[in-house]
Amino acid sequence: MTLRIGVIGTGMIGRDHTRRIAQVLAGADITALSDYNPAAARAVQAELAPNAIVHDRGEDLIASPDVDAVLVCSTGATHEAYVLAAIAAGKPCFCEKPLATTADGAKRIVDAEVAAGRRLVQVGFMRRYDAGYRMLKQVVDSRIGAPLMVHAAHRNPTVPESYGTPMAIHDTLIHEIDVFRWLLDDDYVSAQVVFPRRSSHAHAALADPQIVLLETAKGVRIDVEVFVNCRYGYDIQCQVVGEEGLANLPEPMAITLRRDATLQSPIMTDWKDRFVDSYDVELADFIRAAAQGTASGPTSWDGYVAAITSDACVQAQEQAGHIIPITLPARPALYD
Incomplete structure (x- = not known):
């Protein structure tokens, strides 16, 4: 049917x-x-x-x-x-x-x-359905020992004037918030946001870049660079450091070209192409x-x-440098 x-x-x-x-x-x-x-x-x-x-x-x-x-x-x-x-x-x-x-x-x-x-x-x-993330999860679950740290980045070449600072959480980081819980089989207990030197390409209503620091219930520390005016392309990075090794999210498949005395590899510019x-x-x-x-x-x-965590991250933006606790209610049995 x-x-x-x-x-x-x-x-x-x-x-x-x-x-x-x-x-x-x-x-x-x-x-x-x-x-x-x-x-x-x-x-x-x-x-x-x-x-x-x-x-x-x-x-x-x-x-x-x-x-x-x-x-x-x-x-x-x-x-x-x-x-x-x-x-x-x-x-x-x-x-x-x-x-x-x-x-x-x-x-x-x-x-x-x-x-x-x-x-x-x-x-x-x-992202849970992305071939690269699925490969990464298989390695994290079986090859590198207990995860200790995650280093990640979410970079866009540019964003419109309507994109403001909280959107870096609700529209951009939201994907990392979900996929890291799935990747680590873990939940968050705190969030913190710090702001590096501001890019000259960021407009008045946007603090860009920013670094989000998350801590999980198992003690994993996660740092995510959110940089939405990086100019060079759409670039998703993730490295998981474990007790016995580390694993990187694979780059999207692309042709490497040697020409004009350079080694070239294209970088995507559109998120739809990256995750099609x-x-x-x-x-x-x-x-x-x-x-x-x-x-x-x-x-x-x-x-x-994801919504609870996003709200905590936005609060952490508003109180830059402060650690904001994340408290979750008991999960209903339907979702076990």
């Missing part, structure tokens, strides 16, 4: 997921689309999903009898309401990050899913689970923990 999927939000990521399901992956069809701008939804319908029905409201799409599962790709402020509606309808839901814009909102989703008694939500933390394959694997995992009436991958609990 083919899974019938409705997509809420047909901007950049919603359109790309629609293309992925319509043209790349098997086992699902796009049967419904919705966007706050109906013209945008109709444009995606005409190009990628001619048989889909365009709904004026996301709530109508979720309630439609022609929709078995929902993709929430709209703006972050709308995520909580749509995910709660999908849970109430008993329909599996894939939600792009953030799960909600506040920790309280994410907790309401966790509570609703626990009350439903089964997993229905997958959060779009795609992981999006394919991520959505295929969602389709497999949703066809069974459930969800797989990163959970609502993961989204909630």
